[in-house]
Amino acid sequence: xxxxxxxxxxxxxxxxxxxxxxxxxxxxxxxxxxxxxxxxxxxxxxxxxxxxxxxxxxxxxxxxxxxxxxxxxxxxxxxxxxxxxxxxxxxxxxxxxxxxxxxxxxxxxxxxxx
Amino acid sequence: xxxxxxxxxxxxxxxxxxxxxxxxxxxxxxxxxxxxxxxxxxxxxxxxxxxxxxxxxxxxxxxxxxxxxxxxxxxxxxxxxxxxxxxxxxxxxxxxxxxxxxxxxxxxxxxxx
Numbered sequence: 001x002x003x004x005x006x007x008x009x010x011x012x013x014x015x016x017x018x019x020x021x022x023x024x025x026x027x028x029x030x031x032x033x034x035x036x037x038x039x040x041x042x043x044x045x046x047x048x049x050x051x052x053x054x055x056x057x058x059x060x061x062x063x064x065x066x067x068x069x070x071x072x073x074x075x076x077x078x079x080x081x082x083x084x085x086x087x088x089x090x091x092x093x094x095x096x097x098x099x100x101x102x103x104x105x106x107x108x109x110x111x112x113x114x
Numbered sequence: 115x116x117x118x119x120x121x122x123x124x125x126x127x128x129x130x131x132x133x134x135x136x137x138x139x140x141x142x143x144x145x146x147x148x149x150x151x152x153x154x155x156x157x158x159x160x161x162x163x164x165x166x167x168x169x170x171x172x173x174x175x176x177x178x179x180x181x182x183x184x185x186x187x188x189x190x191x192x193x194x195x196x197x198x199x200x201x202x203x204x205x206x207x208x209x210x211x212x213x214x215x216x217x218x219x220x221x222x223x224x225x226x227x
Contacts (some may be wrong), residue, residue: 040220042158042205042218042219043215043217045214072123088157092159099147099209101147103116103161105158105160105161105207107158108159110157
């Protein structure tokens, strides 16, 4: 089973709201990722967690706050977002950080910031 | 720095025909992985096929095969017997010692009956 689940599928929020995106995998993977994808563009890496520790933060604004409560779960907390943050947010996981390890993606959360 | 180049913004093919999607890459790493993903309009990134830098044989997965030419730094995806459901955006991606997947700009494939 190579399933990564994400909730919610769609989210509309105002610039003053606080919301969270959730990602879950049960493949025993120890690396999890958040990507942001704008329309007709490739995904861009935001964060990487390895063994529940933040491994990479690609200079993401502090209004995005990741959290890895356990090896199966990854959250992305959103606060005071801007309209330009509207995008598809993809979660992925892989066995570990090895170059040969395939990243499996969830279906994504489509976020609209008003 | 690593870079992936996909030069075909759009490709058109008829059902049951084969199609090749081009991908070239640039890296100074000796160890790397090359991946192809399919992204339908629903948004989900679906893993298709993987080729490792040390693999001597071209990878195959059902109707998908990867034409890996290491000296040319190319990793083209070949889809045989195209189906209407193959219509989607296709991304070539690379992963080196650093964790991130580096994606190309993608190719939109349209399959017609």
